[in-house]
Amino acid sequence: xxxxxxxxxxxxxxxxxxxxxxxxxxxxxxxxxxxxxxxxxxxxxxxxxxxxxxxxxxxxxxxxxxxxxxxxxxxxxxxxxxxxxxxxxxxxxxxxxxxxxxxxxxxxxxxxxxxxxxxxxxxxxxxxxxxxxxxxxxxxxxxxxxxxxxxxxxxxxxxxxxxxxxxxxxxxxxxxxxxxxxxxxxxxxxxxxxxxxxxxxxxxxxxxxxxxxxxxxxxxxxxxxxxxxxxxxxxxxxxxxx
Amino acid sequence: xxxxxxxxxxxxxxxxxxxxxxxxxxxxxxxxxxxxxxxxxxxxxxxxxxxxxxxxxxxxxxxxxxxxxxxxxxxxxxxxxxxxxxxxxxxxxxxxxxxxxxxxxxxxxxxxxxxxxxxxxxxxxxxxxxxxxxxxxxxxxxxxxxxxxxxxxxxxxxxxxxxxxxxxxxxxxxxxxxxxxxxxxxxxxxxxxxxxxxxxxxxxxxxxxxxxxxxxxxxxxxxxxxxxxxxxxxxxxxxxxxxxxxxxxxxxxxxxxxxxxxxxxxxxxxxxxxxxxxxxxxxxxxxxxxxxxxx
Numbered sequence: 307x308x309x310x311x312x313x314x315x316x317x318x319x320x321x322x323x324x325x326x327x328x329x330x331x332x333x334x335x336x337x338x339x340x341x342x343x344x345x346x347x348x349x350x351x352x353x354x355x356x357x358x359x360x361x362x363x364x365x366x367x368x369x370x371x372x373x374x375x376x377x378x379x380x381x382x383x384x385x386x387x388x389x390x391x392x393x394x395x396x397x398x399x400x401x402x403x404x405x406x407x408x409x410x411x412x413x414x415x416x417x418x419x420x421x422x423x424x425x426x427x428x429x430x431x432x433x434x435x436x437x438x439x440x441x442x443x444x445x446x447x448x449x450x451x452x453x454x455x456x457x458x459x460x461x462x463x464x465x466x467x468x469x470x471x472x473x474x475x476x477x478x479x480x481x482x483x484x485x486x487x488x489x490x491x492x493x494x495x496x497x498x499x500x501x502x503x504x505x506x507x508x509x510x511x512x513x514x515x516x517x518x519x520x521x522x523x524x525x526x527x528x529x530x531x532x533x534x535x536x537x538x539x540x541x542x543x544x545x546x547x548x
Numbered sequence: 549x550x551x552x553x554x555x556x557x558x559x560x561x562x563x564x565x566x567x568x569x570x571x572x573x574x575x576x577x578x579x580x581x582x583x584x585x586x587x588x589x590x591x592x593x594x595x596x597x598x599x600x601x602x603x604x605x606x607x608x609x610x611x612x613x614x615x616x617x618x619x620x621x622x623x624x625x626x627x628x629x630x631x632x633x634x635x636x637x638x639x640x641x642x643x644x645x646x647x648x649x650x651x652x653x654x655x656x657x658x659x660x661x662x663x664x665x666x667x668x669x670x671x672x673x674x675x676x677x678x679x680x681x682x683x684x685x686x687x688x689x690x691x692x693x694x695x696x697x698x699x700x701x702x703x704x705x706x707x708x709x710x711x712x713x714x715x716x717x718x719x720x721x722x723x724x725x726x727x728x729x730x731x732x733x734x735x736x737x738x739x740x741x742x743x744x745x746x747x748x749x750x751x752x753x754x755x756x757x758x759x760x761x762x763x764x765x766x767x768x769x770x771x772x773x774x775x776x777x778x779x780x781x782x783x784x785x786x787x788x789x790x791x792x793x794x795x796x797x798x799x800x801x802x803x804x805x806x807x808x809x810x811x812x813x814x815x816x817x818x819x820x821x822x823x824x825x826x827x828x829x830x831x832x833x834x835x836x837x838x839x840x841x842x843x
Contacts, residue, residue, distance in 0.1 A: 359729075360729070360730070379729070379735065381732050381734045381735065384729075384731065384732035385732050389730070392727060392730065396724055398719070398720050398724060398727070399723065400719070400723055401719060405716050408716055409716060409717065409733075412728075412731045412732055413732025457731070461732060
């Protein structure tokens with residue numbers, strides 16, 4: 307087996323003195339969809355921001371496609387091929403949908419390629435085409451999530467980090483978005499997705515990791531983790547993390 | 549007061565307001581991307597004036613001197629960012645503010661030490677003070693040029709911010725700096741660009757300012773930065789349309805008091821104008837375009 311696309315070795319990071327991520331090691335292989343599960347405050351979002359460079363590691367190594375990327379600025383990491391779709395979508399509310407998508411391609415200078423990718427994103431999310439000139443802040447939550455995903459795709463990433471793409475969305479929209487997430491590997495995009503909706507995450511993911519208190523507590527194939535969640539539900543009387 | 553007088557004062561306010569709007573935009577530009585109120589901004593106006601003074605008194609044409617003055621403001625603005633503000637990138641609002649005061653004082657004293665502590669004349673081309681008559685209305689060429697240059701600059705800036713990827717990146721950075729970096733935009737690049745544009749606008753406004761005053765002095769940057777600050781606060785700190793609107797509104801308030809106050813009370817124009825600004829902020833603490841909180 308070839309070396310993993312993304313590899314974390316003993317990564318510790320956090321804000322100031324608070325270490326939200328402790329000694330995390332994980333791998334994501336090319337073409338996989340990997341789920342990162344865990345309760346609120348487990349450190350999942352901080353871990354994604356650490357990979358994307360918004361939070362610095364205090365120790366450990368992050369390797370992407372054979373290159374060390376820890377302690378690099380976010381703009382460098384994006385250019386290396388990692389796009390983070392942040393929690394809460396964070397679209398540029400006072401800018402049009404079209405400008406948001408153009409921002410996704412801000413690191414690129416190939417006008418022709420950008421136009422082609424824009425067309426592709428709009429085919430993927432026809433709703434966005436209808437609202438191209440509208441301000442992103444006026445879109446519904448589901449449309450904003452589609453825009454955030456489209457914006458990330460515009461950088462032509464090799465790896466997408468998705469932070470809670472289902473947050474606050476209607477079930478029908480969530481299903482639509484996860485359907486698209488599942489298709490990403492066919493477009494050559496590998497996925498690491500943070501999700502509180504465990505059942506949903508494990509239907510699209512091939513493997514998963516479970517985080518608690520900043521550390522990895524369990525890992526395994528989607529089937530193994532599904533079983534573990536059911537076990538937890540039965541024996542501990544909890545719904546797990548929802 | 550007749551309709552004609554009213555129209556005349558309207559033209560005066562338009563000309564003054566367009567200078568204020570340019571000044572305010574330059575200040576707001578930097579604030580919107582890095583949360584810094586750059587009080588050394590007035591020194592960019594001053595450096596434009598001093599560059600013009602040094603060149604014009606050595607026989608360089610006024611127009612060429614004006615271009616060099618604008619260039620000097622851009623260079624100084626970029627130097628300020630690199631030397632004084634970049635090392636403090638993640639510092640608090642107050643730290644940045646005090647740093648900008650320090651830069652302001654240092655540059656003012658450089659003018660005192662290297663040129664002169666006194667006011668120095670920068671003769672403007674004669675035709676600028678010639679009067680243009682349209683029917684019963686009069687305007688000096690300077691007023692016409694000021695308004696035209698300011699309007700052209702505003703249009704160019706709007707096109708830049710809407711059409712070019714650099715401009716779109718600046719708007720994005722003003723909204724959410726971290727996410728803009730996640731799009732691959734270099735933090736240093738977008739901030740340096742904001743300072744360059746800030747310097748360009750201060751330089752253009754500086755040329756117009758010097759043409760009006762006909763002189764330079766070490767403390768000459770104080771009034772422009774004060775007007776720019778008031779205008780951006782009225783409009784809502786960080787809002788670019790707010791800065792433009794605030795600039796025009798401030799000019800109209802000032803000219804308004806200038807018209808209605810008797811000549812013995814003319815020194816009270818600025819205090820009265822500030823009173824109105826205070827009233828506006830009492831009702832809209834975040835400024836007219838500032839929304840309800842934060843940026």
